[in-house]
Amino acid sequence: MNTENVTYFPSIDNIKVAADTIKNVSAVTPLGQSLRYSKKYGANIFLKREDLQQVRSYKIRGAFNKISSLSKDEAKKGVVCASAGNHAQGVALSCKLLQIKGTIYMPAPTPNQKVEQVKMFGDDYVTIILEGDTFDDAYHLAKAECEELHKTFIHPFNDKKVIEGQATIGLEILEQTDVPIDYVFIAVGGGGLAAGLSTVFKTLSPKTKIIGVEPKGAPSMSTSIKNNKNITLQHIEKFVDGAAVKRVGDLTFPICKASLYDMITVPEGKVCQTILELYNKDAIVVEPAGALSISALDFYAEDIKGKNVICVVSGSNNDITRTSEIKERALLYANLKHYFIIKFPQRAGALKEFVVDILGENDDITYFQYAKKTNRENGSAVVGIQLKSSNDLDPLIAKMKQQKFYGDYLNNKPDLFQFLV
Structure with missing residues (x-):
């Protein structure tokens, strides 16, 4: 283990003391195999269910x-x-x-x-x-x-006792399985969980590769490791609120830099897909940060084939009022939801012509905002269209242009997209 320039490294003895301290408060959460994910990735995928704690997270x-x-x-x-x-x-x-x-x-x-x-x-x-x-x-x-x-x-991550408390998850995992663990995927926000758990495995199971996972819009640990110093990001995307911080801990950064095998980022839209998939197929409710570790599997699919893999499901405090946003982000990421500025001729039957002649039979209008301009030949509308297949996008745009309905495509214009939609 490379501890050069690391001023603090949690000891296994202190982590064991922490485990004894919290034993009557923190549940020993289940570590179970996911048959669905195991089949999907051709690996043995296990979920460490920290979402089942009394407070619904490892915190x-x-x-x-x-x-x-x-x-x-x-x-x-x-x-x-x-x-x-x-x-x-x-x-x-x-x-x-x-x-x-x-x-x-x-x-x-x-x-x-x-x-x-x-x-x-x-x-x-x-x-x-x-x-x-x-x-x-x-x-x-x-x-x-x-x-x-x-x-x-009481700092959420930049504290020795907090790091040692979170590290007890690592001890539990090693006690719950007798198979060699090849990979552990964990969400990284400020780095408390990552610093603690990676220390346990580096000491007790050094061949295990610990993969830290951040949301793409808040890559504070990834950026800091690449630059070899703890960097404060000026702007972050806060959607994955449980793992979106501008600056990781000054204690956690050097530990993670020394102990993590890799740091990767996952798009927020992919996280939303995982949230919906877990709910619809496994009846598991997770918050965005809780879905990060599983969302990362797609980006490591080739590496984990035939391996024993653990994903720490870190929490389930998901706000139901965010469901519509989660669905929207998932569809946008899957390239199934598209927004356009459509130029409608200001004559009767123009909308019917668009629906009948332009849209495919499986396409659905999910958003429509139109303002009639009586002194112009064309009136523009912002239209949201949900497709059955992402392959339908290019033919749709071609028909719009051919019949002169096309105005602009908004998905790749974030400033305009947020202003109009």
């Missing part, structure tokens, strides 16, 4: 391990965290179980469903403060309270 491990390590004086002063998701729930439940007062800062736009979950887990031991427009706003407010009142900040 309880690190949060409880950290908070339970506080001194009596620190515990008396209380703890603070900033989170709009899984970390908040892990901290809330830990506070209730350890009878320690906690304050949780969440951005004001946080969906009420998430706020209610945190209230439920924390009960009377947690105070929720909804302030700021973004996570960064909530984070700075939380840090300010810690400094003013000398409370302990």
Whole structure:
């Protein structure tokens, strides 16, 4: 193991202590083979179901391990965290179980469903403060309270005790199987899980290749490893909210750089396909970050043939109000949903002509926005069309151009697409 320039590396002894600390709080989640994915990839694919934790994610491990390590004086002063998701729930439940007062800062736009979950887990031991427009706003407010009142900040990933708590997943996996593990795929956000789990395998199962997976729109760990320094991204796509951070941990970065076999990014649309597939075919509900590890299998399909592969399903806190967006992103990624500016002649029957003569029998109009301009020959409409097959796109565009309906294609013009659709 290359530990050069690594100032902190979690020890197996400390990880075992963490496992003992959380044993009555964190469930030993199932590790089971997925027959469907195993058949699809010609490999033995196992799912480590951290989505089945009480708080529906692995975050309880690190949060409880950290908070339970506080001194009596620190515990008396209380703890603070900033989170709009899984970390908040892990901290809330830990506070209730350890009878320690906690304050949780969440951005004001946080969906009420998430706020209610945190209230439920924390009960009377947690105070929720909804302030700021973004996570960064909530984070700075939380840090300010810690400094003013000398409370302990519970970081979601950049903390030794948190890293060691998340690492216990690695110990469990090795205890749950007696077959040699060739690959483990894990989601990477700030790097707490990746740093902890990769350490366990590098020490106890060094031949296992640990593959970190990030959303394409938030490649903070990938970018940092490529540049050999921890880099703060200026802009990120926040859809995969459980793994979308601008900067990974200063503690986690060198560990991941030394211990991960590879870092790959997965398009958000592919993640959405996996979410829908797991729900429709396996009755498994996952959040976007929870689908990252399985989504990565397509990009490693040749390498994993005949191998023993584990995907850590990290969480299932998915907001049902996002379902329409998930479907939309999945269709766009599959090249089945397309948006156009269509030029309609301003005469009776133009729309019928478009539907009958241009669209295929399996094509469906899913979006239509039209404004009539009485002083022009043509009126433009923004039209969304869902295809049966991605191969139908080129013939569709050809017919539009031939019969002079074609105005513009919007899918590859993100600024215009977001403005019009």
